[in-house]
Amino acid sequence: MAKRLFISLLIGLLLLTTPSYVMAQSQNLPNPKKVGEGTEQSVLGKGDNGNNETPGEWFVGESPSNPLPNAPVLLFVPGLNNVAQIFWEEDGLYEAAYESGYETAFIQLYDAGGASADMWDNGKLLAEKIEEISAHFQGKPITIIAYSKGGVDTQAAVAYYGAWQYVDRTLTLSSPHHGSELADLANSNWAGWLAELLGLRGEGTAAVETGYMEYFRSLTDEKPYAYVNDFYTFGGTDWGSMFSSTWFGGMYLSNYGDNDGVVTAVSTRLPKGEEVAIGNWNHTSIRSNVLFPVLEDYIFTESQPNKRYSFNTALEGKSATAEQYVYGSRLEKNKHEKHAFPIEETVDKVNIQLYTASPLGEVQLVDPNGKSYPVTQVAKQNGGFFAGATGYSIQVNHPVSGEWSLKMLSDQKNAYLLQGQFDKATKHQILLEAPLNRGVTNELPWKTNDAQVKDESIETVYTIVESGEQIPVMTGTIKGGSFNLSKELSSLKKNQAYNITIDIKGETISGSPFKRTVVDSVYLSE
Incomplete structure (x- = not known):
């Protein structure tokens, strides 16, 4: 101490x-x-x-x-x-x-x-x-x-x-x-276009996905x-x-x-x-x-001759509540592109992060009433999992509920990855559980907050790719507010890492549309 x-x-x-x-x-x-x-x-x-x-x-x-x-x-x-x-x-x-x-x-x-x-x-x-x-x-x-x-x-x-x-x-x-959840994101279904243009689909990124690293831990810690x-x-x-x-x-x-x-x-x-x-x-x-x-202080063995500590405290930290939305696609040269997504009435603040392979000629966020929010902050990503990308960001407090849109124009072949993070009071949380990495157990359960959403309105689309690849090996749609992907995963080939993107859409109790995205990875062993 x-x-x-x-x-x-x-x-x-x-x-x-x-x-x-x-x-x-x-x-x-x-x-x-x-x-x-x-x-x-x-x-x-x-x-x-x-x-x-x-x-x-x-x-x-x-x-x-x-x-x-x-x-x-x-x-x-x-x-x-x-x-x-x-x-x-x-x-x-x-x-x-x-x-x-x-x-x-x-x-x-x-x-x-x-x-x-x-x-x-x-x-x-x-x-x-x-x-x-x-x-x-x-x-x-x-x-x-x-x-x-x-x-x-x-x-x-x-x-x-x-x-x-x-x-x-x-x-x-x-x-x-x-592992890093950013590696999961970089290899996700929606990041595919951006990753390909930036050359990010290397073996090193796939190796530090959370699913593969839990597999590495299971192999290594008792060696x-x-x-x-x-x-x-x-x-x-x-x-x-x-x-x-x-x-x-x-x-x-x-x-x-x-x-x-x-x-x-x-x-x-x-x-x-x-x-x-x-x-x-x-x-x-x-x-x-x-x-x-x-x-x-930790370079010299002689400086601590009797030192033999073992840090075995269980991992702490937040459980991902999946209060975020992720989407990505390619951008055609000199063609105006628009991507629309809903924000429900209980959101207190939204943070929009945007990555593009090269700078955009135009970019703006438009609310349901037609009000435009210029996205002016730009940063070249010099490191990390999106090195080489151009980053944009905008924060909106107390956003109007309804359909928002991101408008973009590129003067060259391009691709983008959009991430919206929704801040809200805990009592208005959409998801009670998200499919956090479960190591090599292959259990991926989640359920919605029954007090906040209409269960019958929930539709979930899952996309599974081999880590580092872009073509899906499995996609599917599930109705209702809870599911477990263990059955679907059991049919895939073993001794392989997979990246999983889960897109959820539905309505709140008051009838306001919402969308959420969960990105995860697993390693399937024999």
């Missing part, structure tokens, strides 16, 4: 002060030098993330002038669609590690070659290179600092490919150990070497500046609890690791040098 209080106080202090080595930038610190040769360009996955580095290459940072005695080598592992260079960009962790006296190494995983990879391919490559890095540093212990999906890749490397024997411990920074090296986890609750990449993701993930704009705080926990801190960091700032003072 005392240690956690200390960490909380330290985090608070970090928000008010800046470490001296961050203030005193090492302007002349050279970039790390390539030492290890890589493989050929990545041909994994189906996406094209725009990277053009060579997977398997690894780099060594400048030797510190004030080396810490007996300190481990710090190996930095990048995340989904990232390259090693993210660690030595401005305010990166490389400079903080150098200033503190640590030797450093950096690795390019398959994602650096242009298409993301799952934890199996990246884990195998990482394990091979860890052995090389260990030999380069004459067998010195290695502490891994893994960012985002890099933490999942690292656990695969130690649990399945023998890297545990070279590693002392691992610190994971906002790693989706239980003999999964936790032979200590794991320390860090997560964030900040979304970044308004309309930034992490802000858009944070808005969507707010349905599922506290998050850093890409990963929920509860997903960053490991069943047999120690959660060090959930701080006021977003998914970008958590890899910056402002975090290093907290990391440094």
Whole structure:
């Protein structure tokens, strides 16, 4: 308890002060030098993330002038669609590690070659290179600092490919150990057109869907070497500046609890690791040098000789109430497009988020009375699951009930993904249960709030695709206010991950039309 209080106080202090080595930038610190040769360009996955580095290459940072005695080598592992260079960009962790006296190494995983990879391919490559890095540093212990999906890749490397024997411990920074609901959204039926244009349908995105990650947890957590090296986890609750990449993701993930704009705080926990801190960091700032003072307390084995914590608290957080609407489609060049959707009378506030593959020439939101709301806020998504997309946002308080429409015009071939989030009093909640991920149990039940909707008006359409694909393997319609998809899922092929989009429409007790969308994923095992 005392240690956690200390960490909380330290985090608070970090928000008010800046470490001296961050203030005193090492302007002349050279970039790390390539030492290890890589493989050929990545041909994994189906996406094209725009990277053009060579997977398997690894780099060594400048030797510190004030080396810490007996300190481990710090190996930095990048995340989904990232390259090693993210660690030595401005305010990166490389400079903080150098200033503190640590030797450093950096690795390019398959994602650096242009298409993301799952934890199996990246884990195998990482394990091979860890052995090389260990030999380069004459067998010195290695502490891994893994960012985002890099933490999942690292656990695969130690649990399945023998890297545990070279590693002392691992610190994971906002790693989706239980997956990310944003990955579910990116691979959903409605995101298909946008994902194809942006090149997002890589194997790495499918691997961190919530359904597949629960399957990975069921395989991995009892493996003999999964936790032979200590794991320390860090997560964030900040979304970044308004309309930034992490802000858009944070808005969507707010349905599922506290998050850093890409990963929920509860997903960053490991069943047999120690959660060090959930701080006021977003998914970008958590890899910056402002975090290093907290990391440094967990880099040295000698600093905590009797430390063997196990964080086994059950996952907490919100149950998704599915008070949201999702829709997506393609946009023809120079053709006015309109998409209509209802908002019922009990909605207090609506937040509209819109992603497009390229900027729109015109976009506006129109209420049932014909009043137009210009959508003027624009942000280029520089990271996350919709990297490369243009983001738009508008909030309407006390919206008029009835049919609203989003009007768009594009001067080029385009696609969009619309997400509307409805805020309302709990007593007016449409869905009492939503099909949250059930791991590998394949149970997906939900029911509507009988006090708020006409049961006989409810119509539900479900669309199931193999994760990372666009063509549905099953669609169907169900009448009534509750159902369970376990029977439908049982007929699909096993040892396969599936993404499920559920569209619900009906009327409230007062006769006001509504629509809701639930996106989920499962892995069907034998």
